[in-house]
Amino acid sequence: MQNHTNSMAPVSSLAVADRSEFIWKCYAHVVGAILAFAAVEAYLISSGIAASIAPAMVNNWLLTLGAFMLVGWGASHIAHRLESVPAQYGAFALLVVAEAVIFSPLILVAQLQQPGVIESAAGVTLMGSAGLVATAMITRKDFSFLRGMLVWGGILALVGIGASILFGFQLGTWFSVAMIGFAGAAVLYDTSNIMNHYPQDRYVAAAMALFASIALMFWYVLRLFMSRD
Numbered sequence: 165m166q167n168h169t170n171s172m173a174p175v176s177s178l179a180v181a182d183r184s185e186f187i188w189k190c191y192a193h194v195v196g197a198i199l200a201f202a203a204v205e206a207y208l209i210s211s212g213i214a215a216s217i218a219p220a221m222v223n224n225w226l227l228t229l230g231a232f233m234l235v236g237w238g239a240s241h242i243a244h245r246l247e248s249v250p251a252q253y254g255a256f257a258l259l260v261v262a263e264a265v266i267f268s269p270l271i272l273v274a275q276l277q278q279p280g281v282i283e284s285a286a287g288v289t290l291m292g293s294a295g296l297v298a299t300a301m302i303t304r305k306d307f308s309f310l311r312g313m314l315v316w317g318g319i320l321a322l323v324g325i326g327a328s329i330l331f332g333f334q335l336g337t338w339f340s341v342a343m344i345g346f347a348g349a350a351v352l353y354d355t356s357n358i359m360n361h362y363p364q365d366r367y368v369a370a371a372m373a374l375f376a377s378i379a380l381m382f383w384y385v386l387r388l389f390m391s392r393d
Contacts, residue, residue: 176360183359186367190358191297193371194378197260201379204264205271214268221269232266232383233322235259236376252368259372263379270383274390285386292385293351293378300355307356310349317346340388347381 175186208214221228236259246252274281300307321343328335354374362370 174361175358175364178364182364186362186364187358189367190370190374193256193368194375197256197371197375198378200257200260201264201267204261205268208264208268209272209275214272217265218269218272221266228266228269232263233318233380235262235266236380237318246369247365249365249368252366252372256368256372256375259376263376267379267383270386274386278390281389282386285382285389288389289378289382289385292348293381296348296351297355300352301359304359305356306360307352308361310353310356314346314350314353317349321346337388337391340384340391343384344381344388347377347384350377350380353377 175183178186242255246255271282274285324335324339351374354370354377358370358374
């Protein structure tokens with residue numbers, strides 16, 4: 165999620181064919197990133213890397229969560245300001261690998277303790293994201309007004325995480341539910357920006373932003389599913 169201030173004309177001002185090509189490029193890159201994320205995750209678990217880093221990260225779930233949110237926002241913010249398409253790809257690749265590493269202990273714990281929960285969470289996340297993307301595309305509504313809410317919501321989430329670390333309380337199930345709603349709003353916002361506000365040469369950065377929001381939703385859906393008795 166980020167503000168889009170670029171002197172180039174937004175895709176909404178382009179011809180229909182050019183606009184459609186841009187949108188499909190974005191979604192193709194999102195799908196490719198999801199597949200690459202799954203491949204990196206499988207390697208981290210099968211190679212034993214996930215098991216070696218899991219103890220440190222599991223004992224600091226809240227710090228891990230804060231790092232996860234900051235990585236997603238920071239990478240999207242940087243990529244949008246990169247003019248070179250290869251540089252945008254490099255930032256995207258780093259984002260996918262970084263999020264796979266951060267996710268790996270959670271995936272490993274879920275795999276060992278609750279077989280099948282990963283597939284269920286992934287299915288819900290993909291269906292929910294597809295529904296939100298379809299809503300934005302069908303209604304053609306400009307959801308840029310969500311930006312302020314998302315900025316403040318993200319700040320409040322980080323404050324909540326910091327407070328829970330300092331004072332030792334648990335954020336609980338309702339925090340996960342709220343963050344799923346937050347991630348859903350981010351998907352709407354990112355999809356709206358893809359359709360209306362990005363310049364034509366930023367399709368990789370646009371895909372990065374949407375991928376980061378979908379990953380955020382998956383994290384919290386998985387955490388919510390794992391918290392069930």
